[in-house]
Amino acid sequence: MTVTSPVAGHDAAAPEEPVVELVGVRAAYGAIEVLKGVDLVVPVGSVVALLGPNGGGKTTTMKIVSGLMPTTAGELRLSGRNVTGITATEASRLGVCSIPEGRGVFANLTVRENLWVATGTGTPLAEVEEAAYTRFPKLGDRRNQLAGSMSGGEQQMLALSRALGTSPAVLLLDELSMGLAPMIVSQMYDIVGQLAEEGISILLAEQFARVVLPIADTAALMLGGRIVAVGDPADIEHELSTTYLGG
Ligand SMILES: Nc1ncnc2c1ncn2[C@@H]1O[C@H](COP(=O)(O)OP(=O)(O)O)[C@@H](O)[C@H]1O
Ligand SMILES: [Mg+2]
Known part of the structure; x- marks a missing residue:
């Protein structure tokens, strides 16, 4: 790390x-x-x-x-x-990178702008975006949409992408899981499981x-x-x- x-x-x-x-x-x-x-x-x-x-x-x-x-x-x-x-x-x-309780995204910024925030630690935006849209194609489709207008699960995908953009230790x-439907919760934790497998x-x-x-x-x-x-x-x-x- x-x-x-x-x-x-x-x-x-x-x-x-x-x-x-x-x-x-x-x-x-x-x-x-x-x-x-x-x-x-x-x-x-x-x-x-x-x-x-x-x-x-x-x-x-x-x-x-x-x-x-x-x-x-x-x-x-x-x-x-x-x-x-x-x-x-x-x-x-x-x-140390945290996704706090509730949604770790800026509701009144677009998907892209939210990812841009992650570039503060030095990774170029294009790189953060590519990684995010490859992992979560839905985010790519919605790159210019306001984060607050997406579903809870999509917002958590964005929060995760933003966090991963900083290459956290x-x-x-x-x-x-807060406020998410059970099926979305298990999808989110499948993703977390993949992140864990990536080390x-x-x-x-x-x-x-x-x-x-x-x-x-x-x-x-x-x-x-x-x-x-x-x-x-x-x-x-x-x-x-x-x-x-x-x-
Ligand atoms: N901002 C706060 N001011 C005062 N007490 C708080 C505050 N946040 C949490 N607490 C209290 O601290 C204890 C632990 O809370 P918390 O860490 O949020 O637990 P958990 O995340 O396991 O639900 C609880 O008794 C809670 O009421
Ligand atoms: Mg808590």
Whole structure:
């Protein structure tokens, strides 16, 4: 992946550092602590699924990784480097790319203009467009259409294309399924599965566990600001059915 860590090469024999690592991370909104010591590892090239019911702290965890929220304790590491306190701009420079909850597109810009935003990181527009329209031919047909006038699924395709245009070191996907019909949700996760096969590191949060377990390498169950179980998706699936209904 593209992030170069100052400690990379420090010990050539060492295994590759995880692209994202949270160690004992705590975070609060005002006086209310909502992350109560989160440990999480996203190895390079793997898909980690954060699961659990609403309010568990999934989005807050994503915000920590993308530099949108400060920690009150603990450490955030990107590719082995301690970057605790990083800003969102710095995180994006280090290759953290997130599609936030809701739609990660500018509704009043066209498809093309949305893709143009991804070129801020240096990839030429023509290249971003070609990659997007090859992956999602529908977007090519609608290149001059306002993003806000497309269906939810098409908007998520655009959000994904925009994210991929930046060649992210890690892709953060928060509730990709939100507001989408079940059939579209499984199509979206088929695409995410393809991205995973291409070797992109992915951290995703999802209430509807069933759709993401098949593509996840590791699943973590989050409840009340803590990760209460982590491991093989099949084992966590069992945990889910006994802890709460995963949809
Ligand atoms: N902007 C906010 N201000 C205050 N509390 C918040 C805010 N966002 C989230 N919370 C609270 O933080 C907790 C974790 O929320 P969140 O990270 O959004 O969980 P999830 O994504 O798993 O649903 C919840 O109790 C929620 O009410
Ligand atoms: Mg959330």
